[in-house]
Amino acid sequence: MTSSYTSIPIKSILHLSENPRPISMVEQVNNAEKSSNCKIKIKCSGNGVPKPNEKSSAADSPIQRRTSARIKAVKEKTAASELQLRRKAAAAAAAAAEEESLAVGEKEKRGSGVSPAKVGKKRCYKKRKRDEESVVVGEGDVVVLERGNESVGGGGEAEVISEQQKKKLAKCEARRLKLLEDNDEKMDVGNAAAKPEKTDSLQVKETIRLFNKHYLHFVQEEEKRCGKAQADRKAARAARKQSKKKGKIVKDAPLEETKNSAKRPDLKAISKMMENNEILNPEKRVGSISGIEVGHQFYSRAEMCVVGFHSHWLNGIDYMGQSYAKVHNNYEFPIAVAIVISGMYEDDLDNAEDVVYTGQGGHNLTGDKRQIRDQKLERGNLALKNCVEQCVPIRVVRGHESRSSYTGKIYTYDGLYKVVNYWAEKGISGFTVYKFRLRRLEGQPVLTTNQVYFTCGRVPQSSAEIRGLVCDDITGGQEDTPIPATNLVDDPPVPPTGFTYCKSIKVAKNVKLPMDAPTGCKCKDKCVDPTTCECALRNGSDFPYVSKDGGRLVEAKGVVFECGPNCGCGPGCVNRTSQKGLRYRLEVFRTAKKGWAVRSWDFIPSGAPVCEYTGILSRAEDMERLSENNYIFDIDCLQTIKGIGGRERRSTNAAFIANLLDKSDEQGSESVPEYCIDAGSTGNIARFINHCCEPNLFVQCVLSTHHDLKFARVMLFAADNIPPLQELTYDYGYALDSVLDSDGKVKQMPCYCGAAGCRKRLF
DNA sequence: TAGGATCAGTTGTAT
């Protein structure tokens, strides 16, 4: 039986709660603000919403917000400087590429020194890395094995060590020494060595992001198919009823069409990524995988596959088979490289640092999930046995039941373990099972499995449990779920002040929101069929959302057309996903260096809507006068669609949008946003979300009550699966040199978000 | 909530 994780001392849990999640290494831009803030004494009244006329205190400003570009000056400058910049960038990239290709040999020797900054470079690095891996097994990772504990056997039917095996052990020792040597070299390189690790972790992040995109795409495909199947069944039933009346016999539709069960979108996503060569680390390898640290959380088995951590979504033991013997002659194959401990075997025994793992086979896959046959020393079992004899460490992942995951399960990488010994015995059900004693290698980060388990459970259940609470609900009851504010940084702790909470957009006096609501779809209750729903057609004949998990955006789009006031569907329609208000329990918390920040107590799956950016909808040029307002968000829907002003180009329904673009062009829209949302004095939770160069949210413009791109609603969606208590961030999206000061000079703002790929400048 | 069908890549073996 798999032991529970309660074997961890309570102390370690307490320790955790005493030390809140480390705050990312972000330097505050406005350091001066903090001291002034400390002097302000503000009592948070009743509902916690400050008076509207309270002066916006600098304390509320984490770092400078997405400020309106100084429009006129930019207009003049953009065209000229953009061209110049592009030329410069192209020249720099070319030079870098050349330098890179020349330096490859040298850098490979050092095994480091890769700049994470430029995409072009990153690609070069990725490729080189793979080439490296295809010829090296077990190198480049720190593997420290203790001697004297490598005897084979120890259990019932232990095998005895042979002369040949002794030789192998010697070989193994030699390998170990080499690894240590390599490690020393790495240490010498010092800081430079840390860089590629970060780059790799970004690659891991991006690969998982890509997986999520494919995953949601296939979820959508399946939802469509199942929806159609359901409609077909309904129609078939109706037809049968009719024909019964007439006395005719109608055959049932073939099973294929009526089947309602969805094919597994996760597996389809894996297949797709294999087909596209998008799998990270496609070669199996011994030891740790760079970019995946101990404690890394996976949200499904499929995630492990796409980053090359464990190459099968189903097998417990991942091993390198005989085919690897052709390329690598330093091992006797098969050898195991990774295992998943998920408690599926009745004979498992798990004490965290010390595990008795049951081999594979003889397991009743359906029903009671117990042993029904004897296990044999073959496949994964043989691979684990070979690990004992050849001192090959294996990666260990543990599965946990957890609500904070879309699959209800979390897999945590617990580090490298060595297979100490193995034996065969009669298991609980009376069949022969192979057992492997695993011991965690020393010198690794403290085991995090239990911490993660309890971190998730540490989310407060009531306001009484919240530490450092300074405000019960900054929304003053406007949102369905209250948003508390906590402050464990300031002394005395102060709540966020200087703004009025508003759930929805307010419009400035001199701005007229388009009132001509577009014609709506004629669907009833919920929009289902994307081939007939007009709103779906506007999005390119597909709904932008999947129904799963209450609505998730499949991918970032130029603009999303949602159902609006003239649509026949109700509020529960999937194509109103962004209109349903806050879905997750959010918290505003004070950080030491970044001012206020936002995090969620709930798990947020990728593509889920987090919040809208609200405030006062204003003319961008009116904001020019307000030089110190740091809460201005330009509505850059048009720019995003056109892919200008530093915006990434996204997929769009070209046909429908071309029409809208023509309209806006007629109205003389330039490359600079005309309108913006000013959350300086009035806004919602979004005004507290900080910038990060590698964020976990992204901005998505949404149209529902009208089709004017200049007034699109601004929504923030989850870009990744976001675990509870992780700070929420998005990219403020400045083009470098796009902000000018009052004298028309280019203004520069350093970025201290601390991400590996930080651009070092906010603008 | 429990049971069971399904899913698809890897591996080893048979042809």
Added chain:
DNA sequence: ACAACTGATCCTAGT
């Protein structure tokens, strides 16, 4: 070329 192997996932049926 093919079958065996594997346990996560999700739907369905039952309580």
